[in-house]
Amino acid sequence: MRIVLIGFMGSGKSVFGKRLAKHLNLKFIDLDNHIEQKYKMTIPSIFSTFDETVFRNLETKELNEILKQDNLILACGGGTPCFNKNMKSINSQSISVYLQLNEKALFNRLIKSKTKRPLIQDLKHDELLNKISELLNERERFYNQSKLTVNGINLNVEEVTDFIKINTD
Numbered sequence: 001m002r003i004v005l006i007g008f009m010g011s012g013k014s015v016f017g018k019r020l021a022k023h024l025n026l027k028f029i030d031l032d033n034h035i036e037q038k039y040k041m042t043i044p045s046i047f048s049t050f051d052e053t054v055f056r057n058l059e060t061k062e063l064n065e066i067l068k069q070d071n072l073i074l075a076c077g078g079g080t081p082c083f084n085k086n087m088k089s090i091n092s093q094s095i096s097v098y099l100q101l102n103e104k105a106l107f108n109r110l111i112k113s114k115t116k117r118p119l120i121q122d123l124k125h126d127e128l129l130n131k132i133s134e135l136l137n138e139r140e141r142f143y144n145q146s147k148l149t150v151n152g153i154n155l156n157v158e159e160v161t162d163f164i165k166i167n168t169d
């Protein structure tokens with residue numbers, strides 16, 4: 001089984017992915033952490049030393065490598081499905097699950113955790129809200145290609161496991 005979690009920054013992919021992996025006894029990989037460890041650079045420093053395109057190409061390369069492994073839960077970055085035909089690769093090789101949250105819920109989470117996220121780290125509150133709105137508008141067409149969508153509020157490991165099993169048998 002290979003499950004790929006997709007969703008906007010702050011939607012809970014990493015936290016929930018870890019819990020889901022433990023429950024299902026699968027390996028857990030967080031794509032951003034994997035990149036940071038492999039290249040010995042933080043995501044913000046990859047963006048500032050190089051640029052977003054360099055990051056996106058690394059992200060695609062590592063995604064495709066990880067998708068060769070089985071028995072795992074992978075938490076993508078918020079932008080992963082939206083570049084380099086990644087959503088196609090994800091869907092052809094895994095059960096993709098979109099953790100969906102609305103703009104307001106995302107805003108409430110992201111105001112507390114901007115600093116490690118280069119796309120939003122310098123934004124003031126009103127700019128952050130606009131940015132979330134703008135990016136979500138662009139990205140939802142990719143997120144909506146996921147095989148399954150779950151409500152990202154109060155995610156429950158048992159419920160999501162049942163939902164995945166019922167919908168993939």
Ligand code: S3P
Pocket residue numbers: 007008009010032043076077078079080116117118119
């Ligand atoms: C990004 C989301 C981040 C990280 C990078 C770019 C994005 O991951 O990959 O900062 O484009 O939405 P999280 O979704 O884990 O914050």
